[in-house]
Amino acid sequence: MSLPDEALSVLESFRNLAGWEQRARLLMQWGERLPPLSDAERTEANRVHGCESQVWLTGRLHDGQWQFAASSDARLIRGLVALLLVRVNGLSADELQQVDLPDWFNQLGLSRQLSPSRSNGLNAVLQRMRELTRS
Structure with a gap:
């Protein structure tokens, strides 16, 4: 599955960085x-x-494409959620079902920094997005 343009641009930005x-x-x-x-x-x-x-x-559906907005009280989580939104905004419900969260953060070079609780939290956000597309 191809990435949305903004996700490709984010990916390039992160790949060009040296360290954590x-x-x-x-x-x-x-x-x-x-x-x-x-x-x-x-x-x-x-x-x-x-x-x-x-x-x-x-989340709302606009011309067959989902647009999500999110916020968090934690700075790091807000950043991770922002990167998740870049990956999923503009997708159809079917495309959203195919998003591989660990792979996305691995491509960004951030997977080592995802503690199990952060990983679970991001998975919960993605699951909630998928629920919204079904309602």
């Missing part, structure tokens, strides 16, 4: 770029369960 410090800095910058969710969107109904940090997620 540079990747961490870029990860934080991506988190800061996430548009904040409104108070009306930061509700219990939009909270992703299975994350140690607070994560809220909304």
